[in-house]
Amino acid sequence: MNIIVLLSAGRDPHAGTPRPVPVELQAIALALRLAPATTITGLHAGEPDPSVLDALGHGLTTLTLLLTNPANDPLAALAAEIDRARPDLVLAGRRGRGGTDSGLLPYRLARARAMPIAADAIAIEPDGNDLAILQSLPRGARRRLTLARPAIVTIHEAAPPARAFAYRARRNGTIHEKPGIPAPSPTDNHEIRPYRQRPRLIAETTQPTTAGHLMLAPTPETAAAAVLAYVEQFRRR
Amino acid sequence: MIRRDPRAERDAMVVSRTPRLRLDRTHRGGTLLAPAGAPVTAPTPIHIAEPTFLEFAVIEAAGGALNRHDRQVIGAARTLAGRDAAVVVLTPPLAAQAPDAIGTAGGDRTITLPTPTYDPERNAQLIAQAIIDHAPRHVVFPESADGGDLARRVAALTDAVLFAGAESLTPTQVIRPAQAGRVELRATPPRLISIAPDRIAPYHGTPHAADPLPAPDVAATPGGIRAATTLAVDAATIPLDQAPLVIAAGNGVTDFAGFLDLARALGATPGASRVVCDAGALPRALQVGASGTVLNAECYIALGISGAPQHLQGIGTVEHIVAINTDLHAAIIARAGLAIIADAQDVMQALRAML
Numbered sequence: 001m002n003i004i005v006l007l008s009a010g011r012d013p014h015a016g017t018p019r020p021v022p023v024e025l026q027a028i029a030l031a032l033r034l035a036p037a038t039t040i041t042g043l044h045a046g047e048p049d050p051s052v053l054d055a056l057g058h059g060l061t062t063l064t065l066l067l068t069n070p071a072n073d074p075l076a077a078l079a080a081e082i083d084r085a086r087p088d089l090v091l092a093g094r095r096g097r098g099g100t101d102s103g104l105l106p107y108r109l110a111r112a113r114a115m116p117i118a119a120d121a122i123a124i125e126p127d128g129n130d131l132a133i134l135q136s137l138p139r140g141a142r143r144r145l146t147l148a149r150p151a152i153v154t155i156h157e158a159a160p161p162a163r164a165f166a167y168r169a170r171r172n173g174t175i176h177e178k179p180g181i182p183a184p185s186p187t188d189n190h191e192i193r194p195y196r197q198r199p200r201l202i203a204e205t206t207q208p209t210t211a212g213h214l215m216l217a218p219t220p221e222t223a224a225a226a227v228l229a230y231v232e233q234f235r236r237r
Numbered sequence: 238m239i240r241r242d243p244r245a246e247r248d249a250m251v252v253s254r255t256p257r258l259r260l261d262r263t264h265r266g267g268t269l270l271a272p273a274g275a276p277v278t279a280p281t282p283i284h285i286a287e288p289t290f291l292e293f294a295v296i297e298a299a300g301g302a303l304n305r306h307d308r309q310v311i312g313a314a315r316t317l318a319g320r321d322a323a324v325v326v327l328t329p330p331l332a333a334q335a336p337d338a339i340g341t342a343g344g345d346r347t348i349t350l351p352t353p354t355y356d357p358e359r360n361a362q363l364i365a366q367a368i369i370d371h372a373p374r375h376v377v378f379p380e381s382a383d384g385g386d387l388a389r390r391v392a393a394l395t396d397a398v399l400f401a402g403a404e405s406l407t408p409t410q411v412i413r414p415a416q417a418g419r420v421e422l423r424a425t426p427p428r429l430i431s432i433a434p435d436r437i438a439p440y441h442g443t444p445h446a447a448d449p450l451p452a453p454d455v456a457a458t459p460g461g462i463r464a465a466t467t468l469a470v471d472a473a474t475i476p477l478d479q480a481p482l483v484i485a486a487g488n489g490v491t492d493f494a495g496f497l498d499l500a501r502a503l504g505a506t507p508g509a510s511r512v513v514c515d516a517g518a519l520p521r522a523l524q525v526g527a528s529g530t531v532l533n534a535e536c537y538i539a540l541g542i543s544g545a546p547q548h549l550q551g552i553g554t555v556e557h558i559v560a561i562n563t564d565l566h567a568a569i570i571a572r573a574g575l576a577i578i579a580d581a582q583d584v585m586q587a588l589r590a591m592l
């Protein structure tokens with residue numbers, strides 16, 4: 001199986017220095033369970049950012065760099081490379097960490113290449129001509145999806161851990177540099193400011209909102225029935 | 238210098254004179270309350286018949302009922318709509334009692350998306366069509382697992398940018414973090430916005446009247462997601478901070494093997510108070526509270542727990558609490574939606590027998 005792992009220029013949330021995005025490294029680890037390392041390629045459109053090159057130390061052997069201005073829209077360059085390489089599976093993180101961080105690119109790519117997309121995978125297996133994907137949902141729930149090939153799948157943090165960094169592998173990895181397709185990014189006039197922490201809403205439920213129902217010394221059976229009825233009310237959500 | 242007139246001040250504070258004199262010393266104005274016993278009438282719902290424009294709120298309504306995040310999404314759309322515009326709530330089919338819930342949450346119209354199974358591709362098509370049909374100014378999504386996925390599908394389908402994970406929202410400005418949470422982006426609200434959980438307040442005003450609108454009409458095209466099944470999870474393996482239903486034992490419980498057996502039978506994740514963990518009766522990992530795990534559960538069952546402040550901190554966001562305690566004056570009783578004054582052991586045995 002031919003797999004492309006999309007890599008983005010990551011930044012450390014505290015220091016702001018280049019650092020790979022953890023879920024993208026988990027995507028590499030997941031790809032290595034599916035296929036031999038020689039069929040897996042990392043793909044990045046932008047500059048040779050140290051955070052992207054470091055992915056070579058985490059199990060990737062080849063990396064394709066589409067050289068464009070990092071401020072450009074990478075969609076056209078990535079779509080053209082996917083057309084050329086014809087992968088069976090494209091993996092991505094669920095969100096970048098260092099750019100706009102909107103998690104929109106995999107979806108735009110899926111739309112541009114008419115590929116199906118599924119989010120938040122923690123396990124992937126080939127299933128005949130399709131892919132069987134295990135999706136992580138909130139509250140520990142899981143969903144199994146069958147996805148037509150070729151497909152784009154984004155990876156969830158609950159996926160198996162990334163491989164440890166190996167400096168020799170990082171040095172020996174192959175890097176193909178190609179010119180990318182310059183394209184202006186979809187302009188939105190954002191104002192950028194340093195992040196300010198805002199309080200979360202919690203006050204709403206710390207006080208009892210409605211007067212509770214009180215049962216004084218019921219028989220154990222009536223009490224148990226009342227508990228079950230109360231729990232069932234909220235169970236199916 | 239102005240002289241005070243104590244008589245006039247006192248007269249301004251009078252709330253009622255019968256059956257006894259009542260004064261309002263908080264200076265909220267001297268409106269006369271209806272005398273006790275007068276029938277309390279529910280406020281008439283607000284009806285926006287001819288909206289100046291429309292706002293969309295796309296909710297998840299898992300299990301056919303609105304959750305906290307859904308109400309926040311409708312609240313955000315309500316904020317954007319103001320008084321003259323209508324909020325159209327796009328929802329999967331709701332349980333029977335829920336249309337009322339939409340109006341209470343601030344919605345003026347509902348569009349039910351007729352998608353029987355998990356099919357985000359089809360839902361995105363339907364929403365994109367509804368956007369073409371009704372031309373809303375904004376579409377608000379929840380930034381949850383499935384809600385965020387749907388928002389991005391709609392953004393890709395309509396070729397629009399998504400303002401993902403907004404943490405602050407007013408009619409003129411939205412704010413969200415970017416660059417690994419080191420900066421924030423501010424913009425005038427673009428068309429598609431998804432809001433982070435527990436950031437934007439739900440609507441608490443007078444309920445609105447929610448009328449149904451016809452569902453958008455698009456021919457179904459076969460999608461790339463061929464099949465989907467949700468897998469049953471073992472409640473005991475869910476991390477305590479993610480578990481939807483938690484049953485916890487406190488100092489009033491003596492039979493811990495029976496307690497764990499009951500948790501298994503009920504499909505609930507077991508928890509405990511600190512006293513129980515300190516005594517070694519249950520593992521430390523189960524401790525709920527300030528120095529244990531802070532829960533995000535929907536429903537919490539407290540067996541023989543007094544509800545110390547440090548314990549209540551751990552269940553601050555839980556909406557539905559059942560307390561079983563022999564002490565009517567325990568703090569947890571005041572916090573519970575269902576309080577039962579009984580011996581925990583007896584109720585546990587009766588519950589186990591019923592399952």
Ligand SMILES: Cc1cc2nc3c(=O)[nH]c(=O)nc-3n(C[C@H](O)[C@H](O)[C@H](O)COP(=O)(O)OP(=O)(O)OC[C@H]3O[C@@H](n4cnc5c(N)ncnc54)[C@H](O)[C@@H]3O)c2cc1C
Binds near residue numbers: 487512542564
């Ligand atoms: C710094 C600090 C941090 C702390 N952090 C935590 C924390 O994270 N989590 C935590 O839980 N506590 C914490 N505590 C401890 C907390 O203050 C309480 O001591 C503890 O929560 C009490 O546990 P309890 O309700 O199980 O026990 P108790 O206070 O002893 O209450 C037992 C309750 O069971 C009832 N009862 C007795 N017999 C029966 C029966 N047969 N049937 C039914 N009910 C019965 C009693 O009426 C009583 O209400 C902390 C304390 C400190 C000082």
